[in-house]
Amino acid sequence: MRLNKALGQNFFNNPNLADWIVSLATAHQPQTVVEIGPGDGYFSKRLYEKTSRLILIEKDPELAGLLKLKLPNATIVNEDVLDWRFESKDLDTPIVIYGSLPYNISKLIISKFIRHPEITKMYFIIQKEVAEKYTSKDGQSSLLSLTANLFADFKILKIIKPGNFIPKPKVDSALIEVTPHQKPKYTDIPKFERVAKAAFSSPRKTLRNNLKGFNTSNIKEEILNKRPEMLTLNEFIGLTDQIVL
Numbered sequence: 001m002r003l004n005k006a007l008g009q010n011f012f013n014n015p016n017l018a019d020w021i022v023s024l025a026t027a028h029q030p031q032t033v034v035e036i037g038p039g040d041g042y043f044s045k046r047l048y049e050k051t052s053r054l055i056l057i058e059k060d061p062e063l064a065g066l067l068k069l070k071l072p073n074a075t076i077v078n079e080d081v082l083d084w085r086f087e088s089k090d091l092d093t094p095i096v097i098y099g100s101l102p103y104n105i106s107k108l109i110i111s112k113f114i115r116h117p118e119i120t121k122m123y124f125i126i127q128k129e130v131a132e133k134y135t136s137k138d139g140q141s142s143l144l145s146l147t148a149n150l151f152a153d154f155k156i157l158k159i160i161k162p163g164n165f166i167p168k169p170k171v172d173s174a175l176i177e178v179t180p181h182q183k184p185k186y187t188d189i190p191k192f193e194r195v196a197k198a199a200f201s202s203p204r205k206t207l208r209n210n211l212k213g214f215n216t217s218n219i220k221e222e223i224l225n226k227r228p229e230m231l232t233l234n235e236f237i238g239l240t241d242q243i244v245l
Contacts, residue, residue: 010165025123026050031092036099057081068122094120103127114151131174138232142159143200199228218242
């Protein structure tokens with residue numbers, strides 16, 4: 001199969017690890033599984049046996065055609081996943097989403113789906129460095145971890161070495177588990193995102209410097225003297241609450 005470099009294609013090549021990943025992804029006995037970027041169907045054929053409905057979102061038309069031949073009873077969507085309209089009302093629950101995601105758009109894909117609390121679980125293979133940002137511990141927060149964890153919990157399940165892919169990527173990958181919250185931890189999402197973006201505009205500077213464009217008179221000095229990475233999500237929610245836009 002010809003690789004499409006523009007789509008960031010790397011095909012998985014470890015059957016035992018693939019079986020283990022699929023067993024995790026289907027442990028909740030999902031009625032619907034959506035696979036993002038199934039490629040040549042390496043995981044798809046395994047998922048096919050574990051669910052009542054399998055939906056495969058594949059942008060590459062050549063691969064989409066191949067999948068239709070391999071898995072005629074699956075629903076094949078030949079579309080960019082970022083353009084695909086996720087309509088959960090038409091899907092039986094529990095719903096699980098799985099994907100070995102292209103590194104260049106993994107954040108956009110995850111951001112799209114974590115805003116759907118009706119999804120039971122998501123399992124993604126992404127770049128290890130990015131996975132560590134989603135799961136950063138207190139005192140090591142990032143703009144990505146704070147905004148994403150408003151909507152979901154993230155857990156690294158396994159580090160995956162380059163040798164498990166063809167061709168080999170230059171960096172390690174990680175399998176993450178994502179569990180959407182039933183509702184976001186903060187209601188005014190635009191306000192939170194605006195404050196967070198400003199707070200991390202210069203990550204090595206203090207919040208006092210980064211939030212000069214806001215009224216911070218209600219915020220304690222000890223908070224303003226911290227760098228943004230030092231705040232937990234709950235502390236950042238409190239900070240956002242006290243800022244008047």
